[in-house]
Amino acid sequence: MTRIQKEASKESLLINMGPSHPAMHGTIRIMLELDGEVVRNSEVEVGYLHRGFEKTCEHKTYFNLLPYTDRLNYVSPLINNLGYVMTMEKMLEIEAPERAQYIRVIMSEFSRVSDHLTALAAMTMECGAFTVFLYYIQAREEIWNFIEQTTGARMTTSYIRIGGVRADLHPDFKGLMDKAMKVTRRVLKDVKGLLDKNKIWIDRTRDIAVVNPEMAVNYGFTGPCLRASGVSYDVRKAHPYLVYDQLEFEVPLGDKGDNFDRYMVRMKEMEQSLRIIEQAVEKMPDSASRAGLMVKGIEPDEAIKASRSKKAEERVNLSPNLQGSEKDVRPDILVKGKKYTVPPKEDTYTNIEGLINHFKFFMSGHGIRPPKGDVYFSVEGGNGELGFYIVSDGTDNPYRLHLRAPCLHIVSALEEMIKGHYIADIIPTFGSTNMIGGELDR
Amino acid sequence: MENKKVIEALKKTFPEKVTEIPDRLGDTIVRIEKDALLNIMEFLKNRPCEFTMLLDLTCVDYLSSKGCFEMVYHLFSISSNNRIRIKTEVRKNELDIDSLSDLWKNTNWLEREVFDMFGINFKGHPDMRRLFMYEGFEGYPLRKDYPLRKRQPKIPLRRLT
Numbered sequence: 001m002t003r004i005q006k007e008a009s010k011e012s013l014l015i016n017m018g019p020s021h022p023a024m025h026g027t028i029r030i031m032l033e034l035d036g037e038v039v040r041n042s043e044v045e046v047g048y049l050h051r052g053f054e055k056t057c058e059h060k061t062y063f064n065l066l067p068y069t070d071r072l073n074y075v076s077p078l079i080n081n082l083g084y085v086m087t088m089e090k091m092l093e094i095e096a097p098e099r100a101q102y103i104r105v106i107m108s109e110f111s112r113v114s115d116h117l118t119a120l121a122a123m124t125m126e127c128g129a130f131t132v133f134l135y136y137i138q139a140r141e142e143i144w145n146f147i148e149q150t151t152g153a154r155m156t157t158s159y160i161r162i163g164g165v166r167a168d169l170h171p172d173f174k175g176l177m178d179k180a181m182k183v184t185r186r187v188l189k190d191v192k193g194l195l196d197k198n199k200i201w202i203d204r205t206r207d208i209a210v211v212n213p214e215m216a217v218n219y220g221f222t223g224p225c226l227r228a229s230g231v232s233y234d235v236r237k238a239h240p241y242l243v244y245d246q247l248e249f250e251v252p253l254g255d256k257g258d259n260f261d262r263y264m265v266r267m268k269e270m271e272q273s274l275r276i277i278e279q280a281v282e283k284m285p286d287s288a289s290r291a292g293l294m295v296k297g298i299e300p301d302e303a304i305k306a307s308r309s310k311k312a313e314e315r316v317n318l319s320p321n322l323q324g325s326e327k328d329v330r331p332d333i334l335v336k337g338k339k340y341t342v343p344p345k346e347d348t349y350t351n352i353e354g355l356i357n358h359f360k361f362f363m364s365g366h367g368i369r370p371p372k373g374d375v376y377f378s379v380e381g382g383n384g385e386l387g388f389y390i391v392s393d394g395t396d397n398p399y400r401l402h403l404r405a406p407c408l409h410i411v412s413a414l415e416e417m418i419k420g421h422y423i424a425d426i427i428p429t430f431g432s433t434n435m436i437g438g439e440l441d442r
Numbered sequence: 443m444e445n446k447k448v449i450e451a452l453k454k455t456f457p458e459k460v461t462e463i464p465d466r467l468g469d470t471i472v473r474i475e476k477d478a479l480l481n482i483m484e485f486l487k488n489r490p491c492e493f494t495m496l497l498d499l500t501c502v503d504y505l506s507s508k509g510c511f512e513m514v515y516h517l518f519s520i521s522s523n524n525r526i527r528i529k530t531e532v533r534k535n536e537l538d539i540d541s542l543s544d545l546w547k548n549t550n551w552l553e554r555e556v557f558d559m560f561g562i563n564f565k566g567h568p569d570m571r572r573l574f575m576y577e578g579f580e581g582y583p584l585r586k587d588y589p590l591r592k593r594q595p596k597i598p599l600r601r602l603t
Contacts, residue, residue: 003569047574054559055583059590090467217494217520220548231520238523375467376498376516376527389514391502404498404516412551441574 004043008033012040019048023126023427026437028411030426037422042415049437057401062088062368063162063342063361065401070156072403073439075118076111076382078147080439081160086241087377087388088162091370094340099332100164101242102284106177107147107159108379109273109280113184114143115382115434116224116266116273123263123431124195127204132191139187142180149176162368163335168287177281181274188270195263205259209417209429212257220409223384225433228265229257235380247279262432287332300349307350340368367396383407383434405439445470445524448491456482463529471527479530480540486517486526487545493517493526496546501532501556503586509534511560515542532562541567559584 008014013034018024027048033041053072057065069084070077082104089095096104117140125133144154150170151159159166195201211221216229226233234251236244252268254261298306327344334341338357347354360366370392378387384406391400410433417433418426443451449472452460459478463471474482486493497516504510508531515528532539541564542549553564554573561582564570572579578597581588 003571047572047576050574052583055588055590093467215547218547220496220546233520371466373466374502374514376469376525378497385497387498387516389498389500389516400502402498402500408551409548412548416547 002031002043002045004031004033004041007041009040011035017426019045023430025122025431026435026440028435028437028440030414030430032423032426034423037424039418039421039423039426042418044411044414046411047441049441051438051442053403053442054401058398061364061396062370062398065398066161067156067158070158071438072405072442073115073382073386073436074155075436076108076115077155077157078107078111078151078160079115079379079381079386081158082108083377083379083381083386084388085160085162086379087375087390088368088370090377091373091375091390091392092162092340092368094163094335094337096164096335097332098243099168099285099287100334102280103165103169103333104160105242105244105247105280106169106277106284107151107165109276110143110147110180112380112382113270113273114140114147116270117143117184117187119382119431119434120191120263120266123259123428124191124201126427126431127201129195129201132194135187135190139180139184142176142183146173146176146180149173161334161341163337163340164333168329168333174281177277181277184270184274188267192267202260204425205263205428205432207256208259208421208425209432210256210258211413211417215413215416216257219413221384221413222406222409223381224265224269225262225410226384227251228254228261230255235378235385239378241377241379243280243283244276246283247276249273249276259428259432285332287329303346303350365396369394369396378404381406383410383436383439403439403442405442407433407435408440411435411440443490443492443519443522443524445526448486448524448526451491452482452485455485469527470525471529473529473531476530476532476539480542482528483515483542483545486528491519492521493519493524495520496542496548496552497525499542499549499552499556501560501562501584503560503584505534506586511537511562513539513556513562537561538563538565540565543567558582561585 015032015034017032018029019027029045031043032039053068057068066081066084069080072080117136121133121136147157148154150173151157211229213229213231216226216231230253232251232253237251249272252265254265327346330344342361343354343357348358372392372394374391376387376389378385385404386406387404389402390398393399414433418429449462456478459475461473463473465471495518497518500514502512502514504512511532513530513532517526517528539562541553543566551573553567554571556562557564557570558572558575559582580594
C-alpha cells in the first residue's frame, strides 16, 4: 500500500501516471487522486533509474570514476565532469591553466544551452508545439556537432579532466562554433516569435504551478527554477569559479514563479550563455603550440624503432586531436606534475620513465591520492547547483562520494506544485522542472 | 552575518554542544551534539543567521573505524552568501536522529534517501519509507559492509487490490 492509497477518499479516482508514459521522460511514477479532472493529491515515486552511482564510485579510483559522471545528467555531461573535477581540484589544491579554464567555460556554457534547449523542447512539445520542438532540437544538434568535433563524443564526453581538459580545442573549432551560435540565436528568435505572445501557450503556462520565493528556498530550489521565482542566486555569481568573475553576464529573474516564468528564464539564460561564450573566445589566451601543431614529425613506428637504440627526441606524428602528439599542447591545457595527470603518450611509448609514470598512475593503490578530509564544491549546472561532497581517507578511491542533484529538490516539490491543477497541467509543470532521471536517481 | 560571527553566536547560545573543526580548504565546519540538532538548526535558520536553504543532507559510514555514522548537513544563506557544514554523530547502538521536516521541506526526500541507503531512522518524519530502492529490498546498500555486487532475489509481482 502506498501512502496515497491509504489516504485517498473513497469517492475519488486513483490513477497511475508512469513510470512508462510518454510524458514521464525518464522514468518516474506519479500516482494521482483525482476529482474529475482536478488533482486532489498525488504521490511521486522515483528510483526507477537507480544505478548505485555513489556505491560504484566508492569502488573506483578518482581517475576511473570520471566517465560515470557523464551519465548523471546526460544532456549536459560536460558540466557534470566539471563539477566532479573542480571538487577534486579543490581537494588537491591545484588549478588548471588559464586556457583550459576558458575552454571549460565555453564547454559548460554550450552544455547549459543544450540542457535548456532539451528541457524546453520537451515541455513545449508536450503542449502541442511540435514545430518549436524541432527548432530546438535542430539547435541542439549543431551544438553537439561542435562538442563532438573537440571531445570526440556527443554525450558521454569525459572531456574535462582533473587538472585541465583532455585535449585542446579542434584547430577548426571556430567554424562549427559560429554555426552553432548562429543557429541557436535564430532558433531563439523564432521561438520567441512563436510562443511569447501565443494565447494557447500563455493559457497553458501562466499562473500554473506557482512557486513563491519562500517555498522555492524552503524546498532547496536552485538554478532556473529558483530564479523564475525571483530569488537571485546563481553559483557563477555567488561563488565564482573558473573565470566567471572576469566575464560579463546577467542573471535573469522571473517574477511569478509559474511555468511561463520558468520557460522565460531559460530562454533568457541561453542568450546570456551565448554572450559568455563570445567573450570567452575573445579573451582566451592563444595556445603557445598552435603553430607547432602543424610541424611534421616522424611516424610512430619509426619513433618506436628509434627508441630501441636511443632516447627519442623527435616529434612523433600523431593525430593533433585526442590521442595525439600532446606534449607540446599540454602546458596550455593541463596542470604540471605527473601526480595528477596521465603522462603524455609520446613518453609512455618511447621512454622508460614515461612508461613507469604511466604505470604508477594507473596501478591500484597509487594514482591520485588526495589528503585525508572532506570537501564540498558546487558548480552551476543546467538544473541548478550541482554539488559534490567527497570524503577522502588518503587512498586512491573515495571513501564516500555524494552528489547534490539539483533536480531531486525540485521534483520533491512536484506534489505540491500540481495540487489543485488539471491533469493536463501536470505535463508542462513536470517538463518545466527538467527532471533528469540519471541525476535524480543516481 | 559572517560565518565567524555565526560560530561565536552558536558557541554562546549552545555551549558544550558545538565545536568548530578547522579546515585546510577554508570551509566552515561545525560539529554538534546529536541531541541539540533541532534547536541548533532552528537557530541557524532564523534571524540573524538566516541560513534559509538546506543545500544538502547526507550520511557517511564510519561504523568500522569509529562505530558511528556521521550526518552531514550543508546550509546556505542567500542573504550573506555563506555556506556552513554541520556534522553530527549517530552512534551504532541508537540509530535514530531528529527529523528536520518541520524546518525544510526537501528533507522529506533527503531523509528518506538516507534511511534507504544507511538505515538511519528519523524521528518525526511524516513518511519514513525507502526512496530509491523497492519495498522488500533487504539491507542498506551504501553501508560499507554491503557488498558491491550483492544480488537480491526477484520479488514476485504483487496483485493490486
